[in-house]
Amino acid sequence: MNTKIVFQEVKSNGVGYWGLLGFLGLFILAGAIAFFTAEHSGHYITGMNNQIVWGLPHVFAIGLVVAASGALNIGSMGTVFGKHIYQPLGRLSGLLAMALLMGGLIVLVLDLGRADRLIVAMTSYNFKSIFAWNIILYNGFMLLVGLYIWTMIDPKMKFLYKIAGSAAFIWRLLLTLGTGSIFGFIVARQFYDAAIMAPLFIVLSFAVGLAMFNLVLMAAYTGTKRPIGDVLINKLRYLLAVFIGGVFLLELARHLTNLYATEHHGIEAFILMGDNIYSTLFWWVQIGVGTVLPLFLIFCSRLKNNRKAFVAASVFVIVGAFAQLYVILIGGQAYPLVLFPNAEVSSSFFDGMVNSYQPSMLELALGLGGMALSLAIVTVAVKVLRFLPVSLADKVVDPHHCKS
Amino acid sequence: MSKISHTADQYRRKFLTGIAGAAAAITIAPGVLLRQVEAAPKAADAAVTDSVRWGMLVITSKLTDGGDKVVQACKKEHGWGDEKHSSTEQQTQWVRKVKVTEKLTKHSFELPVMCQHCETAPCEDVCPTGASFKRADGIVLVDKHLCIGCRYCMMACPYKARSLVHEALQDQKAYSPRGMGTVESCNMCVHRVDEGKKPACVEAEPQAMIFGDLNDADSDISKTLQKFGGKQIRADLGLNTGVRYHGI
Amino acid sequence: MFGKTKFMLMLIALATMLYGCGDVAPEPDESVAKAKAEHCAISDDESEVRKNHMNYLKHKRDRTVHDGIRTKDHSFKECINCHVPKLEGENKLRHTDEKHFCSTCHTYVGVKLDCFECHTDQPEAQDAAKAEGVK
Numbered sequence: 001m002n003t004k005i006v007f008q009e010v011k012s013n014g015v016g017y018w019g020l021l022g023f024l025g026l027f028i029l030a031g032a033i034a035f036f037t038a039e040h041s042g043h044y045i046t047g048m049n050n051q052i053v054w055g056l057p058h059v060f061a062i063g064l065v066v067a068a069s070g071a072l073n074i075g076s077m078g079t080v081f082g083k084h085i086y087q088p089l090g091r092l093s094g095l096l097a098m099a100l101l102m103g104g105l106i107v108l109v110l111d112l113g114r115a116d117r118l119i120v121a122m123t124s125y126n127f128k129s130i131f132a133w134n135i136i137l138y139n140g141f142m143l144l145v146g147l148y149i150w151t152m153i154d155p156k157m158k159f160l161y162k163i164a165g166s167a168a169f170i171w172r173l174l175l176t177l178g179t180g181s182i183f184g185f186i187v188a189r190q191f192y193d194a195a196i197m198a199p200l201f202i203v204l205s206f207a208v209g210l211a212m213f214n215l216v217l218m219a220a221y222t223g224t225k226r227p228i229g230d231v232l233i234n235k236l237r238y239l240l241a242v243f244i245g246g247v248f249l250l251e252l253a254r255h256l257t258n259l260y261a262t263e264h265h266g267i268e269a270f271i272l273m274g275d276n277i278y279s280t281l282f283w284w285v286q287i288g289v290g291t292v293l294p295l296f297l298i299f300c301s302r303l304k305n306n307r308k309a310f311v312a313a314s315v316f317v318i319v320g321a322f323a324q325l326y327v328i329l330i331g332g333q334a335y336p337l338v339l340f341p342n343a344e345v346s347s348s349f350f351d352g353m354v355n356s357y358q359p360s361m362l363e364l365a366l367g368l369g370g371m372a373l374s375l376a377i378v379t380v381a382v383k384v385l386r387f388l389p390v391s392l393a394d395k396v397v398d399p400h401h402c403k404s
Numbered sequence: 405m406s407k408i409s410h411t412a413d414q415y416r417r418k419f420l421t422g423i424a425g426a427a428a429a430i431t432i433a434p435g436v437l438l439r440q441v442e443a444a445p446k447a448a449d450a451a452v453t454d455s456v457r458w459g460m461l462v463i464t465s466k467l468t469d470g471g472d473k474v475v476q477a478c479k480k481e482h483g484w485g486d487e488k489h490s491s492t493e494q495q496t497q498w499v500r501k502v503k504v505t506e507k508l509t510k511h512s513f514e515l516p517v518m519c520q521h522c523e524t525a526p527c528e529d530v531c532p533t534g535a536s537f538k539r540a541d542g543i544v545l546v547d548k549h550l551c552i553g554c555r556y557c558m559m560a561c562p563y564k565a566r567s568l569v570h571e572a573l574q575d576q577k578a579y580s581p582r583g584m585g586t587v588e589s590c591n592m593c594v595h596r597v598d599e600g601k602k603p604a605c606v607e608a609e610p611q612a613m614i615f616g617d618l619n620d621a622d623s624d625i626s627k628t629l630q631k632f633g634g635k636q637i638r639a640d641l642g643l644n645t646g647v648r649y650h651g652i
Numbered sequence: 653m654f655g656k657t658k659f660m661l662m663l664i665a666l667a668t669m670l671y672g673c674g675d676v677a678p679e680p681d682e683s684v685a686k687a688k689a690e691h692c693a694i695s696d697d698e699s700e701v702r703k704n705h706m707n708y709l710k711h712k713r714d715r716t717v718h719d720g721i722r723t724k725d726h727s728f729k730e731c732i733n734c735h736v737p738k739l740e741g742e743n744k745l746r747h748t749d750e751k752h753f754c755s756t757c758h759t760y761v762g763v764k765l766d767c768f769e770c771h772t773d774q775p776e777a778q779d780a781a782k783a784e785g786v787k
Contacts, residue, residue, distance in 0.1 A: 042571040050496065113584070114553045342508065578771070
């Protein structure tokens with residue numbers, strides 16, 4: 001590890017810092033109110049129903065969990081793959097990963113029909129269930145990343161640095177594989193039943209995780225007026241482009257394989273060419289805002305070294321990723337289950353009909369509350385512990401190849 | 405319906421009489437056959453075993469109304485489906501009448517669809533806490549004491565047979581507890597089956613539904629299935645369902 | 653040091669106060685059940701019942717749900733049938749009411765049951781139960 005890097009707690013005590021915490025606090029409060037309201041009344045006050053059983057909270061939860069494993073990548077590249085330029089960012093990377101996972105899990109847990117039975121989820125396992133494995137994967141992730149951060153902060157623990165970093169890296173791959181497999185194991189729904197779901201989620205996690213990391217990094221360094229140089233930012237910028245491309249390729253492959261199988265034509269037409277929100281989200285938000293726009297912002301030569309463009313690209317990637325999850329999750333459920341191929345079906349239980357879903361404010365509040373919680377954890381942690389290098393200027397992060 | 409060609413019609417009639425014969429046997433000659441349906445009722449304090457596999461055969465052409473009576477009987481027995489606050493999409497539904505019309509032939513039929521009591525149940529596989537389980541005698545159940553309301557089983561069920569209770573309930577049936585935030589579905593009336601009785605729906609449409617032990621080659625259901633066959637919905641998934649249909 | 657001692661003193665004072673004004677544990681209304689049986693179906697030993705009724709219930713719960721064992725002993729349904737009076741309409745004794753047999757002690761000791769979210773807090777309809785008995 002680069003020993004010259006000096007880490008320091010955020011000293012800021014101004015309106016900016018407390019204002020940010022207060023702002024996040026409002027969202028957390030709204031999320032908490034949403035939870036207690038739903039817990040008290042039951043799920044009838046949400047937009048979810050017995051046709052669309054997983055809704056907006058799950059989009060947020062899965063998005064945050066996926067982002068969590070992706071956020072760890074920066075650290076892993078420094079530790080596991082020896083890319084020195086990323087090493088100073090290892091601590092923040094681990095912290096963000098833990099915070100995002102916590103935010104995601106809390107949304108997932110608070111949306112349970114019986115959130116009060118969390119203890120059952122923790123003590124009664126069905127080892128056949130990928131969901132149960134995920135619970136173990138999440139807990140393990142917390143432990144390993146915690147250990148990893150410890151080895152970076154405490155010089156006495158340095159001997160474990162490489163091992164902890166590698167273990168966390170492998171674990172994070174498993175975790176995303178597990179998250180993706182939640183869908184892969186659903187044989188009944190045509191949109192999910194594909195092995196490509198797991199790798200897609202891994203690459204998606206690279207992209208959203210990095211985008212989240214970029215935003216937190218830029219916010220922290222602008223907010224604390226600590227220097228950050230173009231060398232590092234450009235590294236992150238092009239890395240983001242690679243991941244965007246990766247997601248695009250796997251998504252392309254997924255739709256092409258689906259189009260190859262005749263029985264999946266219906267659902268593909270529904271998602272790609274339907275007169276519905278899912279097609280709009282797919283083309284305009286996922287592909288347009290989430291893929292083309294950030295690539296343009298990254299590669300347009302006139303925007304070189306433009307930090308606003310870098311930040312905007314990261315925001316758009318996140319927006320695109322959430323749209324993608326929405327299309328997969330809600331779109332996949334909206335399309336009717338096929339009970340009898342080649343026949344029209346109807347019933348009092350919406351068989352054969354496209355199911356509608358109108359997310360409620362409550363679900364949005366819960367999801368945003370989880371996200372705000374993640375960010376608040378980061379905000380508080382950087383103040384109490386030494387997560388952030390004092391400087392990320394070019395000559396600090398890259399002394400050998402410094403041009404200026 | 406009347407437009408079907410003559411030969412097909414004749415074939416169909418023959419076919420149906422055959423089934424009618426078998427099904428009628430249960431109602432017409434209760435003495436011997438009924439005892440077989442309720443083969444060896446287990447003692448109240450004996451645990452269920454896998455020597456039995458309970459199943460149901462629905463002969464769609466013999467349903468009086470395509471399944472409405474089945475739905476009504478189930479509702480009455482278990483008290484679901486009139487949740488005060490829930491929207492129609494949020495109402496629970498243990499069984500529903502589905503109308504199927506083949507696109508090419510326009511042939512149309514109706515059938516009640518409920519939990520199919522799969523041998524390899526996807527809900528059981530995905531349930532994180534083990535609340536979804538298959539009883540030794542093949543009945544797929546939710547242990548609501550373990551259910552955390554994650555709804556993964558609802559995502560996994562190919563038959564849309566499961567519902568989440570979206571609101572608080574009161575005055576449930578004492579033998580069929582149901583409650584907010586947990587998932588439920590057809591339980592083949594375990595409380596009746598364990599006492600040697602038939603499920604409520606079978607009692608409501610006795611001429612069209614046969615309940616019995618699929619493991620017992622001499623049971624009515626096995627004999628009828630052996631003779632006339634019985635289809636599974638989405639047989640392609642290989643779930644080996646305990647609920648079979650005739651006429652689909 | 654000073655803080656700790658003071659804290660302890662306050663705790664003791666609080667405990668004494670609570671003890672002093674502690675009302676007597678309310679007696680659950682056993683008259684409904686007494687009309688049907690002399691002793692509780694769980695055990696003749698009342699203290700055993702009081703101490704361990706939840707364990708009997710939890711054991712029975714798994715035996716019924718997983719093994720299909722539906723004997724009357726330790727059955728939730730039967731506790732309610734025997735212990736809760738059959739009343740109609742507005743008069744129904746709800747589990748949220750302290751007078752409900754299963755709530756008297758629980759309210760006092762601060763135990764909150766979730767059982768009644770699913771299990772009815774009312775005895776089964778008498779005629780239906782009778783009809784089943786006849787069969």
